[in-house]
Amino acid sequence: MKNILLVEDQGIVRQGLKMMIEQDKTLNVSAEAENGLQAINQMQSHAIDVIIMDIRMPEMNGLEATRIIKKQWPLVKILILTTFNDDEYALQALKEGANGFLLKTSQGEKLIQSIHSCLKGGMSLQDEVAAKVVPKLLSHQKDPQQIPPLTERELSITQLVGKGRTNKEIAGELHLSIGTVKNHLTQILQKLELRDRTQLAIYAVKNDIA
Template sequence: MWRVLVVEDQTIVRQGLKVILEQDPTIIVTHEAENGQQAIEIMEKHLIDFIMMDVRMPVMNGIEATRIIKERWPHTKILILTTFNDDEYAMQALKEGANGFLLKTSEPAKLIEAVYSCMNGGLTIHDEVAAKVMPRLLQRNQKKSMDVDLTPRELEITKLVGEGQTNKEISERLHLSVGTVKNHITHILQKMNLRDRTQLAIYAVKHHLNDI
């Protein structure tokens, strides 16, 4: 069972998200918050696996809350859910360590699918947002030299991460255990001096590994 915190300042939207998410038996919304500050206070007292975070909220917005939560509880997954198709919000959210970025226009099934993707190590970005964000992320990273010798297996895993595959999907594709895949990715990140899976995906796209 995944313990979920919904952070949204509009009560009716918050309750609607709770109903949608709890249609899946693996998901339980254990806590709700009206702003980022409340979310941090809840994190200090309770174990939370996943956070669905709005962007524009009073007291503390979702971007700032994401930054603080990821610094203090890096293993908690955060999905940004917003009304605004603004690539700058997405850029900031991903920079602060968010595990995904969806618009509130997404279908209910897509929200649940995004929870599974994030919890399994994937990166979910709404198609409309990704079309604008990925070129900017690539351009921003052009100046960084990440040319590191990878083993054939590491290269293969990096390619699959770039395709948006989760650890479970990679394990099934390569006939490895999920634990082995996680260990490989940790080693790859260390070897390449990358912070997280998002940067590794960017590396894969930038170096056209999907074409190999």
């Protein structure tokens, strides 16, 4: 059973999301919050696997909360769920470490799929958002002088991360153990001075590695 923290300032929306999510018997909404500050407090008293985070909320917005939570609890997955189809919001959310960006117009099935994708190490982007965000990422030309040297194996893994593959999928494609993939990822993140695989995925796209 995976524990979910719902961060949404509208009670009716939280209630609907809770009912929707818990239709999947492997997911449990174990905590709720009305804003970013409450979310941080809930993290201190609950073991959370995935946070469903709105952006515009009183006291502390979702982007600021994502930044703080990812710094203190880097392993927790954060899926942004918002009404705002704004590419700048999406770019900022990914920069702060979010593992996905969905719109509230999504179907319940898409939300459940995205939660499971995040849990497996994937990154979910709403199609309409990806259509605007990916070209912006691609518009940044790579500078070979600024890219630390990666081995051929590390480049292959980085490329697959950029394509949204999970550790298990990478291991299968490259005929490696999952443990070996994790070790390579640790080395890659250290070399590139990146925080997590979401930042690595963005790095891969921006530098034409994916």
